[in-house]
Amino acid sequence: MANSAQTQELVYLVTGGCGFLGEHVVRMLLQREPRLRELRIFDLHLGPWLEELKTGPVQVTAIQGDVTQAHEVAAAVAGAHVVIHTAGLVDVFGKTSPETIHEVNVQGTQNVIEACVQTGTRFLIYTSSMEVVGPNIKGQPFYRGNENTPYEAVHRHPYPCSKALAERLVLEANGREVLGGLPLVTCALRPTGIYGEGHQIMKDFYHQGLRLGGRLFRAIPASVEHGRVYVGNVAWMHVLVARELEHRAALMGGQVYFCYDNSPYKSYEDFNMEFLGPCGLRLVGTRPLMPYWLLVLLAALNTLLQWLLRPLLLYAPLLNPYTLAVANTTFTVSTDKARRHFGYEPLFSWEESRTRTIHWVQTAEGSA
Ligand SMILES: NC(=O)c1ccc[n+]([C@@H]2O[C@H](COP(=O)([O-])OP(=O)(O)OC[C@H]3O[C@@H](n4cnc5c(N)ncnc54)[C@H](O)[C@@H]3O)[C@@H](O)[C@H]2O)c1
Numbered sequence: 001m002a003n004s005a006q007t008q009e010l011v012y013l014v015t016g017g018c019g020f021l022g023e024h025v026v027r028m029l030l031q032r033e034p035r036l037r038e039l040r041i042f043d044l045h046l047g048p049w050l051e052e053l054k055t056g057p058v059q060v061t062a063i064q065g066d067v068t069q070a071h072e073v074a075a076a077v078a079g080a081h082v083v084i085h086t087a088g089l090v091d092v093f094g095k096t097s098p099e100t101i102h103e104v105n106v107q108g109t110q111n112v113i114e115a116c117v118q119t120g121t122r123f124l125i126y127t128s129s130m131e132v133v134g135p136n137i138k139g140q141p142f143y144r145g146n147e148n149t150p151y152e153a154v155h156r157h158p159y160p161c162s163k164a165l166a167e168r169l170v171l172e173a174n175g176r177e178v179l180g181g182l183p184l185v186t187c188a189l190r191p192t193g194i195y196g197e198g199h200q201i202m203k204d205f206y207h208q209g210l211r212l213g214g215r216l217f218r219a220i221p222a223s224v225e226h227g228r229v230y231v232g233n234v235a236w237m238h239v240l241v242a243r244e245l246e247h248r249a250a251l252m253g254g255q256v257y258f259c260y261d262n263s264p265y266k267s268y269e270d271f272n273m274e275f276l277g278p279c280g281l282r283l284v285g286t287r288p289l290m291p292y293w294l295l296v297l298l299a300a301l302n303t304l305l306q307w308l309l310r311p312l313l314l315y316a317p318l319l320n321p322y323t324l325a326v327a328n329t330t331f332t333v334s335t336d337k338a339r340r341h342f343g344y345e346p347l348f349s350w351e352e353s354r355t356r357t358i359h360w361v362q363t364a365e366g367s368a
């Protein structure tokens with residue numbers, strides 16, 4: 001990629017660069033990639049915050065575009081050394097049709113791969129998801145698993161199906177010849193549930209708690225553990241992979257890496273309380289207040305209501321059979337593959353990740 005470590009000669013493209021994770025990747029690159037000459041940010045919706053980035057030493061190019069449009073992707077990719085593909089439709093609530101999820105997540109990823117091949121871009125990093133593995137439709141636990149842990153990865157929901165298909169496309173593209181004759185080098189990062197500044201669902205829970213008089217009611221047993229990862233560390237892992245991919249192509253090309261850090265394993269709700277507690281909320285109950293069968297019933301009812309109301313309005317509550325199954329299944333990751341392959345260590349400690357997230361919830365308080 002670079003002849004000299006200090007010259008600014010690299011062009012990076014971040015798709016989905018205005019999303020929750022994408023913004024952190026963009027900011028991290030500007031802070032921690034000294035060889036950057038130009039940073040292209042490609043997104044369906046460009047954020048106003050991009051303007052403030054345009055005054056720095058790196059050329060920041062904002063590109064409003066759609067990954068489902070092959071020509072728009074190819075134009076954005078042309079001349080880039082590295083593509084970090086984070087753009088995607090993250091919808092487990094039934095807001096978008098399965099067809100649209102497939103089009104954006106699978107066809108969009110295929111377009112990114114083809115654009116790399118056609119224009120000669122050699123390094124592609126794909127933001128995959130833990131959901132590619134599980135939880136599966138049987139709700140089997142994945143306990144402290146790593147990239148080699150056997151697990152029946154069978155899905156029905158459009159989101160995990162699309163992420164699994166897209167990940168496979170990216171991994172299979174490793175080694176394809178790009179314009180100029182050199183091989184494409186790809187790899188996929190699989191974050192677990194990401195938290196941190198900009199996490200919309202955390203904000204939704206916070207506002208729900210405020211509406212309920214400062215209380216949230218426990219729905220899931222505390223014994224169901226989730227692996228969560230701080231957004232700054234996910235961004236840092238993307239930046240490191242992008243940096244190391246050329247020099248360690250033989251080792252890293254075609255590989256998957258879980259994204260992990262030192263955030264504690266806890267139930268989804270107990271973990272959220274690490275942030276929402278200091279913001280004044282209380283989680284009521286040491287055990288779920290409702291029997292599980294009732295939650296299953298309510299989740300099914302929500303699906304029915306969503307279907308009935310569809311012609312009139314979009315009804316997309318947090319609780320549905322899929323989110324209930326995910327929330328109620330232990331899924332924790334314990335691995336050191338990223339450390340062994342490219343020297344990854346979390347940039348932010350758990351304490352720092354927690355403090356930053358609490359600060360964000362407190363300051364974002366007014367903006368529901
Ligand atoms: N949030 C999580 O917990 C989590 C966990 C694991 C993996 N991921 C993956 O990380 C990536 C980013 O997720 P996020 O949570 O930041 O989501 P997000 O919705 O905040 O960001 C996605 C971005 O992609 C953009 N986008 C959507 N459709 C597009 C299109 N057709 N063309 C161009 N841009 C488009 C959106 O405008 C948005 O800015 C996704 O690929 C997601 O699957 C997220």
Ligand SMILES: CC(C)CCC[C@@H](C)[C@H]1CC[C@H]2[C@@H]3[C@H](O)C=C4C[C@@H](O)CC[C@]4(C)[C@H]3CC[C@]12C
Nearest residue numbers: 090092129131192193219268318323324326327
């Ligand atoms: C039963 C209700 C009271 C609680 C509902 C919580 C539910 C909305 C949460 C629980 C777990 C969350 C998912 C998990 O953190 C991991 C991911 C992977 C990522 O790729 C996309 C987001 C997703 C699916 C989270 C969505 C929200 C979930 C289901």
